[in-house]
Amino acid sequence: MKPFTYARAADTPEAVREASGPSHDFIAGGTNLLDLMKLEVMAPDKLVDINRLDLKQISETEDGGLRIGALVTNSDCAADDRIRRDYPVLSRAILAGASGQLRNKATTGGNLCQRTRCYYFYDTAMPCNKREPGSGCQAIGGATRLHAIFGASDQCIATYPGDMAVAMSALDASVEIEGKDGASRTVPVRDFHRLPGDRPDKDNVLEDGELITAVTLPAPTGGRQSYRKVRDRASYAFALVSVAADIGMEDGKISHAALAFGGVAHKPWHKPELDALLTGKEPSDALFAEAADLLLAEAQGQGGNNFKILLLRRTLRAVLREATQMGETA
Amino acid sequence: MTRHLVMDEPATKRVLDELPQSLTGKPMDRPDGPEKVTGTATYAHEWNLPGTVHGVLVRATVPKGKVTAIDKDAVMKLPGVLGVFNDERFLRNPAQGTANEAPIQGPDEIAYLGQPIALVVAETFEQARHGAHRLQMRYDVAADGVFDPEATNVPHERPEDDQLDQGDLDAAMKQAVSVVDQVYRTPGHNSAAMEPHCSIASWEGDKLTLRGSYQMLNYNINELADSLKIDAEDIRMLSPFVGGGFGSKLGISAEAVAAAIASRELGKPVVVALSRQQVFETVMRRSESRQHIRLAADADGKLIGLGHDSLVSNLPGEDFYEPVMQATHFIYTGENRRMNMEVARVNRICAGSVRAPGEAIGMVALENAMDELADISGIDPVELRKRNIPEMHPETGQGYSSRPFAEALDEGARRFGWDKRNAKPAQTRDGEWWIGMGMASAARVNMLKEAKARVTLNADGTATVETDMSDPGTGTYAILTQIAADMLGLPGDKVETVLGDSDLPKGSGSGGSFGASSSGSAVFLACQDIRTQLAQKMGMDEDDLKLDGGKAGDMALADALAGDAIVGNGHIEPGETSKDKRQATYGSYFAEVGVNAVTGETRVRRLTAVFGAGRILNEKTATSQCYGGCIWGIGMALHEELLFDTRDGHLVNHDLAEYHVPVNLDVPQIDVHLLEERDDWASPIQAKGIGELGLCGAAAAVTNAIYNATGVRVREYPVTLDKLLDQLPE
Incomplete structure (x- = not known):
């Protein structure tokens, strides 16, 4: 671990001020950052501890939604009565990830910033454009079981590994961000993470010194929500693919559809055309096949992850059948 | 005195069965349990010697070549750094189990990516780790590294003593009514012991003390001495607690030698612990295998031909x-x-003993093939195996020692409810899950190794057992205590067992499942030695000596001893009985799995296993060993795989996040049943090895159940969902 300086911030403006500058990072739960620092995959000069900031509440918003403070732990968020009642997809997604110990430390804001699990990113002996821009991507042509089928570039094929943000994407949540001089902005979760393009070192849209302060959920849609995570062992494994769904039904037709996918891209994958295709239609296997065709039209395997294309098709169908109460999948 | 026994004759007098007390076999709690659960058991990293400084190993980041330059100066300037070492005595890879001499040495010749080539020592662990990250090296990279054992440009060798061609297999295959002719592949595995490897070296003059985490001090001390070019008499190794080994701590490894060299130079104790990534990259892997199996059976399912060719690899x-x-x-x-047998020479991490080397994967492929034969011939898998139990060794003509193989098959089938299985695949559903049942046999060779032990019957009537033997979580402390307690007629808490000190009599070491029966026999013999001396002292015939409840006859032991301790020594060696009979342990596994009809995810629902391993020395620790084996089997069947990049041979998934061992949710209730058995040919205590038996075929029961559930036969381990997905029944 490279020696670093440490500052503890008392409030958000101070945190932002302290963290301004290259190679400065915030630390909250540290569940990902500390691992990466031990390996010197990340080697910040300075850490700004934000754990004393007043961002630990879940409160109701004026438009009937919830505002989750950035320092609300994953455990607290998943266990919150309102989240469990109105946003079960979020609670389930969080509980599908990591372990109890990690969820007790991991925070809402920190989890959004979780970095990829690409094997080559984690191994400093390997070239990696995300870790060391310009050094190359050794994952391409290598072991690609974990890697993206959507939106990859010739610079990077890594995936965003988390679960929580996938549910937030389906729920169309927003990220509140505070920057220098009190400037604040709100970014839809769906736009928060980036595709790698030619800047795979940038996971998301946060600029220098910017701090996530909250995630807001819009009013619940009243739809049926589910989170299905497919993985190599029963627990404590990252998603090979995951599907978050919020599906409303009215008079035998789909009245609301919002789907997001994990383990398949550099960001929680959301395709507005897919939601639009399903909305207003009567559920049927033919419709779901059409939906899968639309979703997977641009899927591109890397060799070791080709199976994700079929896996995602099958999982999507099962989730849609369940959400529309067509019964279990044969 | 020493009671010395060379095992040339079967031990038909079952002494342990004739004693008044029979603690041996009972599920006695581990005497070391309270220390372990309260954190007071001292593991290698926990000695906290005053003035200890920290070393971190640095690996080669290219797969083959030479180190041409190491920029030590830059790292020496970092805060706290005390030294950068790349001594010619550094180990290329750990010593193989029972090597008793140094492995290949020299850090400048690189044979695989991950090879330790330098050690950075600093005041604190964090400083040393940072220095290790910063150390820049220049290489002369060789272009002729080879990384894929199955590639045509890789040199293959055929070890002479592992080639068999008996009769005419090709003709048998033509003549047979049912045949199986398939290739199975298993990937590499890592031992993944909970405690990473660690050594603390400290010198007083020319005397080295090495506190480490090692399974076989009797060999390790010579390996360390040979590596350092010093006398074994000048070394003391201490290894009282070992947090799991599974073969990965059989031979001396890089951290011990590097710590000793640095400590000598710096004049301070040096501790070197491996990170989890280093455990994966520098410690022994289990080789991957390609196994070609041919079975030729007659109309009754009886084998007339059996072929099993294997390709494995090593450095x-x-x-x-x-x-x-x-x-x-x-x-x-x-x-x-x-x-x-064929061995490919590749530039990958060194291959060595990992839990049950051989049977762990060989039995799995064989038992898959037997399942295929059962399916083709329409004979029940249990029945098929029973029909093929040979009367005599089919190659050597030897007889078998105790062999409750058929009993294990029948008892397993009964406990599991095998009669409820539908032999036709893909017939049973539970909601979204295809349900299937499968079984497999277990078999593992049995070995007895030379071992010595000293037992002292103290003047106060308590006893002390001493040997350099290790307890890598297996229960050595418990079983040696139990044997001595019974032999001396003492309650368990009046016996203290001291292990893991190379100054003590040389035990067998823990490996190959031979630790319990070998060291247990040495303790047994030492107690016989005491009994002889005590009878003499009491002026009575040894046969009339009755030791029970802390008394010799009617006399309290302390009174009988009259102020003198009696020291007994035991020494066991293998002899003719290991040649006269094929000695092995046997068992059966029965598994029920669910395979998700949508995703192909497999979950094991039930597992029943029955084992016969001679006398069971402690039902609790033996059962725990078998649980562990079954869990290894689940991991092997479904998850575990060392993933190598074929472009440079480097291990891609070198941590426990991506090398998947089963977690609690992957492991169902396991029913382990141990058969009542005595094997007179195996040891004077009629015990055989049990530690590794639990996984010698276990994975096949799971994968055979996957076939029964889905009708999909996957011959490439592990059976991850991608290998099932496009073949699942509709």
Whole structure:
């Protein structure tokens, strides 16, 4: 671990001020950052501890939604009565990830910033454009079981590994961000993470010194929500693919559809055309096949992850059948 | 005095069964349990010697070549850094189990990516780790590294003593009514012991003390001495607690030698612990295998031919290869046999002993093939195996020692409810899950090794057992205590067992499942020695000596001893009985799995296992060993795989996040049943090894159940969902 300086911030403006500058990072739960620092995959000069900031509440918003403070732990968020009642997809997604110990430390804001699990990113002996821009991507042509089928570039094929943000994407949540001089902005979760393009070192849209302060959920849609995570062992494994769904039904037709996918891209994958295709239609296997065709039209395997294309098709169908109460999948 | 026994005759007098007390076999709690659960058991990293400084190993980041320059100066300027070492005595890879001499040495010649080539020592662990990250090296990279054992440009060798061609297998295959002719592949595995490897070296003058985490001090001390070019008499190794080994701590490894060299130079104790990534990259892997199995059966399902050829790999210059066909030689009948071993020389991490080398993967492929034969011939899998139990060893003509194989098959089937299985695949559903049942046999060779022990009957009537033997979580402390307690007629808490100190009599070490029966026999003999001396002292015939409840006859032991302790020494050596009979342990596994009809995810729902391993010395610790084996089997069947990049041979998934061992949710209730058995040919205590038996075929029960659930036969381990997905029944 490279020696670093440490500052503890008392409030958000101070945190932002302290963290301004290259190679400065915030630390909250540290569940990902500390691992990466031990390996010197990340080697910040300075850490700004934000754990004393007043961002630990879940409160109701004026438009009937919830505002989750950035320092609300994953455990607290998943266990919150309102989240469990109105946003079960979020609670389930969080509980599908990591372990109890990690969820007790991991925070809402920190989890959004979780970095990829690409094997080559984690191994400093390997070239990696995300870790060391310009050094190359050794994952391409290598072991690609974990890697993206959507939106990859010739610079990077890594995936965003988390679960929580996938549910937030389906729920169309927003990220509140505070920057220098009190400037604040709100970014839809769906736009928060980036595709790698030619800047795979940038996971998301946060600029220098910017701090996530909250995630807001819009009013619940009243739809049926589910989170299905497919993985190599029963627990404590990252998603090979995951599907978050919020599906409303009215008079035998789909009245609301919002789907997001994990383990398949550099960001929680959301395709507005897919939601639009399903909305207003009567559920049927033919419709779901059409939906899968639309979703997977641009899927591109890397060799070791080709199976994700079929896996995602099958999982999507099962989730849609369940959400529309067509019964279990044969 | 010493009671010395060379095992040339079967031990038909079952002494342990004739004693007034029979603590041996009972599920006695581990005497070391309270220390372990309260954190007071001292593991290698926990000695906290005053003035200790920290070393971190640095690896090669290229797969083959030479180190041409190391920029030590830059790292020496970092805060706290005390030294950067790359001594010519550094180890290329750990010593193989029982090597008793140094492995290949020299850090400048790189044979694989991950090879330790330098050690950075600093005041604190964090400083040393940072220095290790910063250390820049220049290489002369060789272009001729080879990384894929199955590639045509890779040199293959055929070890002479592992080639068998008996009768005419090709003719048998033509003549047979049912045949199986398939290739199975298993990937590499890591031992993944909970405690990473660690050594603390400290010197007083020319005397080295090494506190480490090692399974076999009796060999390790010579390996360390040879590596350092010093006398073994000048070394003391301490290893009282070992947090799991599974073969990965059989031979001296890089951290011990590096710590000793640095400590000598710096004049301070040096501790070197491996990170989890280093455990994966520098400690022994289990070789991957390609196994070609041919079975030729007559109309009754009886084998007339059996072929098992294997390709495994290792680094150049290593004698060890995974003995894949070890149990295939004796478990089933069939007069026409061919078994050929091939070893590919690749620039990958060194291959060595990992839990049950040989049978762990060889039995799995064989038991998959037997399941295929059962399916083709329409004979129940349990019945098929029973029909193929040979009367005599089909190659050597030896008889077998105690062999409750058929009993294990029948008892397992009964406990599991095998009669409820539908032999036709893909017939049973539970909601979204395909349900299937599968079974497999277990077999593992039995070995007795030379071992010594000292037992002292103290003047106060308590006893002390001493040997350099290790307890890597297996229960050595418990079983040696139990044997001595019974032999001396003492309650368990009046016996203290001291282990893991190289100054004590040389035990067998823990490995190959031989630790319990070998060291247990040495303790047994030492107690016999005491009994003889005590009888003499009391002026009575040894046969009349009755030791029970802390008394000799009616006299309290302390009174009988009259102020003198009696020291007994025991020494066991293997002899003719290991040649006269094929000695092995046997068992059966029965598994029920669910395979998700949508995703292909497999979850094991039930597992029943029955084992016979001679006298069970402690039902609790033996059962725990078998649980562990079954869990290894689940991991092998579904998850575990060392993933190598074939472009440079580097291990891609070198941590526990991506090398998947089963977690609690992957492991169902496991029913382990141990058969009542005595094997007079195996040891004077009628015990055989049990530690590794639990996984010698276990994975096959799971994968055979996957076939029964889905009708999909996957012959490439592990059976991850991608290998099922496009073949799942609609």
